[in-house]
Amino acid sequence: MNRILKMAMKDLKLLLRDKMGAFFIIGFPILMGLFFGLIMGNMGSTGGGGSQMRICIVDQDNSSLSQKFIESFQQNESVELKEMADLETARESVRKGQRVAMLVLTEGFGETAGVFWGEAPTIQIGADPSRAAESAMLQGFVMEAIGSLAGSRFQDQDLMNDFLEKSRQDLEDNESISVANRLLMKTFLGSVEGMVESIDALQTESDESSAAPGGEEGFQFANIEAIDVTRTIDPKSQRGQVMKMKSRWDVSFPQAMMWGVLACCAGFAISIAQERTQGTLTRLQVAPVSKFEIIGGKALACFISVIAVIALMTVLGIQLGMRPKNFPLLILAAVCVSFCFVGIMMVMSVLGKTEQSVNGAGWAINMVMAMLGGCMIPVMFMPQFMQSLSVVSPIRWAILSIEGAIWRDFSFTEMLLPCGILLAIGASGVAVGVQVLKRTT
């Protein structure tokens, strides 16, 4: 076990030192997550419904600081903020369910909220008692607004586009990128277009259907009573699913995680071939280390890095406003996804003898899994026949399990299906890998 651990540590070290590998495992998924998140965000604000939390605020302090707070709060795109003149109107709107919660900046807010808020300023939150989850989220937003405006930097789409364009240029100039990886980039850029189109279509559709109320209290959008509305909307339908989303990152981050997971999977499969081509496998084999310890080290390193990718993306998502509903289930999902892709990695590693052949074959399989499984266009936005076809892709189940924990609000029983499938795929992969290993000296 100690040797397995040492080998895993060595592999993780090597992984971090390989700039290209690290880009595909960390950089690329973050780009994907931000990019698709921005697209989703635009959809939400023009009528997806349910993705914005409607709250109201009463400013009794009326200081420049309290105004600043409100301004920065308004930048939070997960929140639709309305300023109200007096407590009574605000309370009424929460009671009627028009607003999820009310915030009150009491007199003296500006004073307690000193230059660096040495002592925490008092902010009253009056929330609809049936919306515990949202009020918890709201508290997070309040802290965020007080804390800083740093998050807004990520939401600058032009900045994002520039960054994307530059990375693409860098990639094209870099001759050491293999054909397979270049193809991957091209496919990605192509798929962005497809994604934008499919979301545009959904947007026009939902604009039409939500053009109802208006007038009173400035209702422009579907009422926040999303949970009630779902009774009339099939929760399995596209609209029904969209209603459950709480943040623009809800779809893009699980997707993005999968790119990182796929990159780990290919990366470690390649590294097994690399041990062979660079001769280090010889040394491992002549050392008092068994074949199973050698493969176990790779598997452990792959497992750890997949977990790390999921954790990193979760943390980043939370920074941006994603609010995972159920952390224990998210951990369960992460473990199942990791195990599944360790198995796939082991199968991938025996597909070729050299780094190039494993890289080529590995990414070919990855692309098919990604496309079918909803890494480019989310499964719920796919045409019906594609949705049925997607069940063959492990990625579909991986995304479903992670989304189940983050925003689909799955119960433990509901998690069993995707997690069970992931574990089964992982176990078969490990079995195949071990079998092949047994046959080779």
Next chain:
Amino acid sequence: MIKAQDLRKNYGENVAVDGLSFQIAAGETFGLLGPNGAGKTTTISMLVGLLAPDSGTVEVGDASPGESDPTHPKVRTLIGIAPQSLSLYEDLTAKENLRFFGQLYGLSGGHLNERVTWALEFAELNDRKNDRVKTYSGGMKRRLNIAVALIHEPRILLLDEPTVGVDPQSRNHIFESIHRLQKQGMTILYTTHYMEEAQRLCDRVAIVDQGKLLALDSVSGLIANHGGTSVVKAELMGSADPQLVESLHGGSLEGSTVRFESDRPLEQVAELTSKGMQFSTLNIAQPDLESVFLALTGRSLRDG
């Protein structure tokens, strides 16, 4: 320490090793000399259990027969191998490579640190120990490749063509290190296709070609039995008695150049001088392992 008996290995139709048998004693430096493709690497792979022989047996170490299989963990710790193809993590530093492989052999803590320090000194890589291996020269990589083989203090060291692609300076460094190890009583198996190296370093040399053992003896024994005679070429000052030249073994006279073969060239030259011959230049070509190989195969080592 090592006993190979009738080892055979085929790659499909191609016979790589064809019935090799030899024994290597503790503390001995044993050479496997043969051209490229002779089967040296394949033999080493079988000795360390990387390849299963098609037939034949390998015993390593001095334990009971049951525990002398090269794949036995106890036996593995006895052996250090520096493979012909470099076997290092290019993106790790020398120090990290040494530490990692040391850990695989169960080294840890202070002992591991000691061994790493020793190995870095051994390879003369102390000033580059924190640089990644991929920035090293060919010679530095070779030195590290050997040092990694020694990290766990093996009793047997297998060196597979350790001087290929190495600059003369590193080459000398490698020879000196081998001398140091020899003094410490290390058992060494050294494969090469350079006869000078075998001649310089090895106590006994096995000459192999096309997977077969052609001869096995000490260097002097091989030369005495297979090397033939020395060839003497000399330029005459003045004249010589043609009959005297004719009487020499293989003697000939062309213009002023005398040529003859001899088992004891210096003595014979002295005799000729005493008989009145005077030489302006003298060239004695002593037989070496090259001549042994030529005599055994009819081919030169270098042609492969």
